Amino acid sequence: MLLSWRQIVREVNAAPSLQDALAVIVHRVKDALPIDACAVYLTDFANDQYVLMAAEGLSAGSGDQVRIGREGLLGLVAERRELIVVTNAAAHPRYRPSPETDEEPDGSFLGMPLIHYHRVLGILVAWKEPHREFDRDEITFFVTIAAQLAKAIHAAAAVDEVNRMLSGEIHEDLFIQGVQAAAGVAIGTAALLDPLVKLESIPDRQAQNVDGEEAAFRIAVADAQRELASSSERLAPVLTDDVRALFDVYVMLLGNDGLVSDTVERIRAGNWALGAWRATIAEHAHVFEQMEDAYLRTRAEDIREIGQRILARLQTDLRESRQFPERCILVGETVSITEIAAVPTGRLVGIVCMRGSTLSHTAVIARALGIPAVVSLAALPAARLDGCEMIVDGYEARIYVQPSPKVLQAFQQRIVEETALAARLVALREQPAETLDGTRLPLYANIGLGSDTAAALDNRAEGVGLYRTEYPFLLREAFPVEEEQYQIYRELLESFATKPVTLRTLDVGGDKILPYFPVQEENPFLGCRGIRFSLDHPEIFLIQLRAMLRANAGLDNLQVLFPMISTVGEVDEALGLLARAHRELLEEGRAATKPPVGVMIEVPSAVYLATALAERVDFLSVGTNDLTQYMLAVDRNNAQVTTPYDSLHPAVLNAIDHVVKAAHLRGKPVSVCGELAGDPAGALLLLGMGVDTLSMNSVSLSRVKLAIRSFTVQRARALLGAALNMEDGFAIHRLLHGALEEAGIGRGKSSPV
Ligand code: PEP
Ligand code: MG
Numbered sequence: 001m002l003l004s005w006r007q008i009v010r011e012v013n014a015a016p017s018l019q020d021a022l023a024v025i026v027h028r029v030k031d032a033l034p035i036d037a038c039a040v041y042l043t044d045f046a047n048d049q050y051v052l053m054a055a056e057g058l059s060a061g062s063g064d065q066v067r068i069g070r071e072g073l074l075g076l077v078a079e080r081r082e083l084i085v086v087t088n089a090a091a092h093p094r095y096r097p098s099p100e101t102d103e104e105p106d107g108s109f110l111g112m113p114l115i116h117y118h119r120v121l122g123i124l125v126a127w128k129e130p131h132r133e134f135d136r137d138e139i140t141f142f143v144t145i146a147a148q149l150a151k152a153i154h155a156a157a158a159v160d161e162v163n164r165m166l167s168g169e170i171h172e173d174l175f176i177q178g179v180q181a182a183a184g185v186a187i188g189t190a191a192l193l194d195p196l197v198k199l200e201s202i203p204d205r206q207a208q209n210v211d212g213e214e215a216a217f218r219i220a221v222a223d224a225q226r227e228l229a230s231s232s233e234r235l236a237p238v239l240t241d242d243v244r245a246l247f248d249v250y251v252m253l254l255g256n257d258g259l260v261s262d263t264v265e266r267i268r269a270g271n272w273a274l275g276a277w278r279a280t281i282a283e284h285a286h287v288f289e290q291m292e293d294a295y296l297r298t299r300a301e302d303i304r305e306i307g308q309r310i311l312a313r314l315q316t317d318l319r320e321s322r323q324f325p326e327r328c329i330l331v332g333e334t335v336s337i338t339e340i341a342a343v344p345t346g347r348l349v350g351i352v353c354m355r356g357s358t359l360s361h362t363a364v365i366a367r368a369l370g371i372p373a374v375v376s377l378a379a380l381p382a383a384r385l386d387g388c389e390m391i392v393d394g395y396e397a398r399i400y401v402q403p404s405p406k407v408l409q410a411f412q413q414r415i416v417e418e419t420a421l422a423a424r425l426v427a428l429r430e431q432p433a434e435t436l437d438g439t440r441l442p443l444y445a446n447i448g449l450g451s452d453t454a455a456a457l458d459n460r461a462e463g464v465g466l467y468r469t470e471y472p473f474l475l476r477e478a479f480p481v482e483e484e485q486y487q488i489y490r491e492l493l494e495s496f497a498t499k500p501v502t503l504r505t506l507d508v509g510g511d512k513i514l515p516y517f518p519v520q521e522e523n524p525f526l527g528c529r530g531i532r533f534s535l536d537h538p539e540i541f542l543i544q545l546r547a548m549l550r551a552n553a554g555l556d557n558l559q560v561l562f563p564m565i566s567t568v569g570e571v572d573e574a575l576g577l578l579a580r581a582h583r584e585l586l587e588e589g590r591a592a593t594k595p596p597v598g599v600m601i602e603v604p605s606a607v608y609l610a611t612a613l614a615e616r617v618d619f620l621s622v623g624t625n626d627l628t629q630y631m632l633a634v635d636r637n638n639a640q641v642t643t644p645y646d647s648l649h650p651a652v653l654n655a656i657d658h659v660v661k662a663a664h665l666r667g668k669p670v671s672v673c674g675e676l677a678g679d680p681a682g683a684l685l686l687l688g689m690g691v692d693t694l695s696m697n698s699v700s701l702s703r704v705k706l707a708i709r710s711f712t713v714q715r716a717r718a719l720l721g722a723a724l725n726m727e728d729g730f731a732i733h734r735l736l737h738g739a740l741e742e743a744g745i746g747r748g749k750s751s752p753v
Helices: 002-014 018-032 073-080 136-166 210-234 241-255 257-268 273-289 294-320 337-342 361-369 405-426 450-458 470-474 482-495 531-536 538-552 568-587 604-608 610-616 624-632 650-665 680-689 698-709 713-724 729-742
Strands: 037-044 049-056 084-086 108-116 119-128 179-182 185-192 328-332 348-353 373-375 389-393 398-401 443-447 464-468 501-504 558-562 597-601 619-622 670-672 693-696
Touching: 002 018, 002 136, 018 037, 018 049, 018 119, 018 136, 049 073, 049 119, 073 084, 073 108, 073 119, 108 136, 119 136, 179 348, 179 361, 185 348, 185 405, 210 241, 210 257, 210 273, 210 294, 241 257, 241 294, 257 273, 273 294, 328 337, 328 389, 337 361, 348 361, 348 389, 361 373, 361 450, 361 698, 373 389, 389 405, 405 698, 443 450, 443 698, 450 482, 450 698, 464 693, 482 501, 482 538, 531 538, 531 568, 538 558, 538 568, 558 568, 568 597, 568 610, 597 604, 597 610, 604 610, 604 624, 604 650, 610 619, 610 650, 619 650, 624 650, 650 670, 650 680, 650 713, 650 729, 680 698, 680 713, 680 729, 693 698, 713 729
Parallel strands: 185 328, 328 348, 348 373, 443 464, 443 693, 464 501, 501 558, 558 597, 597 619, 619 670, 670 693
Antiparallel strands: 037 049, 037 119, 084 108, 108 119, 179 373, 185 389, 389 398
C-alpha cells in the first residue's frame, strides 16, 4: 500500500487539469482500498458549501451539481479539521441523507479534510456497506494520501484558474491567492524572468549556426577570463591569499586548452554551445571525481563552478538585451535585487514570485520601493504568463490574469482612490510626527538601493535609521574596493548632511549570498551571518570601516551599526577593529571622524544582554524582522509559516519593551528599524514603549506619521499595557486595528471585487 499512495500522488501531480486530478484521486483510492465508494468534495468558500467534484461507486443523482451544506458529516470534518470515522453513519446525529442523491450513504463513513495553508480546501470521503469497519491500515493509508493531496489540489486548482482566465472565461471572482509581500495595486504586463538554469539541466540541441555558436562560446570564455583576472588584481589588497587563489584556479582552468578544445569539438560535431559545454564540464569533472587524492577530487567542484560561470555569462548576455514592457510586472521563481535593478526606472509596477514570504528580502525591497508584490504562488504556470495583462492586488495578496473589463475597471477606480489617499498623505509631509499631546517621535528611513535616497528625502525622513550596505555588494560582481565604497557612503552622507545616517556594516549570509563569495551552509540563517562574517573576514570588514570613517570626515553625520550581534565579545572585537581603522587612517594622514556606534538587537541573546550592550555602545537598534524569526523559530522566508510569523506576538513585544527599558536605564537611545516600525499598529506600541526613533521604508513614513498624529502618548501607553498582558498575537492585532479604525485611519480596504 505504501508504494501505491506515492504512485497516486505522482499521477495526480501529472494530471493536466484539476478535474482530471480529482478523477484520478477517487478512482485510484477506490482501487487501492476495499471500499464501496470514494468521493472528493471541494469547498465553495463563498457559499459555505461542499461541491461534489468526483466520485467513484456513488450514484450521481439527478446529474445536477451536488452541493452539500455544513450541517452534515462533511461539515463536521471541516469544523473539526480532523479525520472522522463513523461506523454507522445513519445513526450519527450529524447524518443528513440527501433526497436526490446518495452522497451521504448510511454505511461506514471515513472523512478527511484536505488542508493547505490552514484552509480546508475540500474533503476526501470513503464509504463501506453498513457494519463493515475500516481497519487501521486502511485509515493510515487514507490519512497519508489526503495529507499529500491537499497540496496537489491547490496546485491543480491554481493552474486551472489561470487556464480559465487565459481562455477568456469571464468570472469576476477568479483570482489566484498568494501571500502578501507589499501592499498596493498595480495593473501591468507580466514579464517572466529567465529561470536560473543549472548547467546539468541544459539539453543537447542541434546547432543552427555552428560558426556562430563557436564564436559566442569563445567570446564568453575570453570575457570570463578577463573578468576573473582583473577582479583578482583589483582585489589583491583586499582579499586574503586563499580567497585570491580561488580566482587564480578559475583563470587557470579556463586557460586549460582541454575544456575549450573539447567543447569546440562538440560544437563542430553539431551540438549547440551550451550543450557542448555541459558535456565537456561533466566529463572533466568526472575525471577529477575518480582521483584518489582528496585535494584533486575537490577540483571537480571548481570545474563545475567555472561551468556555471560561463553559462551565467551567456545567459546575462541574453538578459541584457531584454526589453521590458512599459508597465512591467516581474514574474519569477524568485525576483532578486539584481533583477529588480535591471528594469528601467519607472517601468516596474508589480512583482509576483512563486516562492518567498512576507519577510523575504524581495518583499522588503518591494515595500521599500512602494511596489505591490504577491509571493508564494507556488502553483502558478509561470511559463504561460509572459506578456499577459495582469493585476497585482497587494492588499489581498491576489493576482488576476487577463482580467475582465469589469474587474479591470474596479481596480482602475481603486488606483484612483489610492492616488487620492497618497495626496492626502503628501499634505502631511511638512508636518512633524507629533502626538496629539505634543510628543515628537522622529521618523527615519531604511534605505539600500540608490533610488531610495530620493524617496527618503522626498518623504521628509529625518535621517537614515538603516542603510543596508550589503545591497551595493550584492549588485556587484566582486567586492567593491575601499574607494568605491567611500564614494557610495560619501554621497549618501552628503545627501542627508546634518541629518544622521546609520550605515550598517555588511549583513551577508542567510538569504543574502554574495554571488562572488558563495558559502555552502546547511542552515545559513544560523550560520556565518552579519557580524560573524565580518569578524571572520577582517580584511573585508576593515576596508568597509575605513571607507565609512573617511566618508564621515567633515560631515560628522555618520552612525555605524553592527548587525546580528549575539555576544558582547563580538561587540568588543568589532569596536576594536573600528578603533584600529580610525587609528590607521590618521597614521596615513587621512581625514577620518569617529562616529557614534550602535548594535542591532535581532537575536534573543542580545535582548537579555541589552544592559551590557548598552554600556558598550551609543545606541541600540531593534531589528524586528530577525528578532521575530529567531524568537518564534519561524523562518522569515518560508511561506508555510507566514501565519505564525508575527512581530506583534506578545513575546516579541515584551522583548522589545525589555530592551527599551534596559537601554534607557543606561541613558542610551533605542531605535526600531524592522518592518514593525513601518506598520501603524506596531508604531503605536513602540511609541507607548518610549522608543526614541523609528526607521522604515520611505513609503510607510506618511502613514505612520498619520497614526502618530492621531493618538496621545497616554493612549499609546494604555494600548501597550493591554497588549503586553495579552497571550496571543491575534488579540493584539484586534486591539490595535480597533484603535486605528476608531481613530479613522484603519488599514486599506479589502479588494474591490
Ligand atoms: C531586521 O532584521 O529587522 C532588519 C532590519 O534587518 P534585515 O531585514 O536587513 O535583516
Ligand atoms: Mg536583520
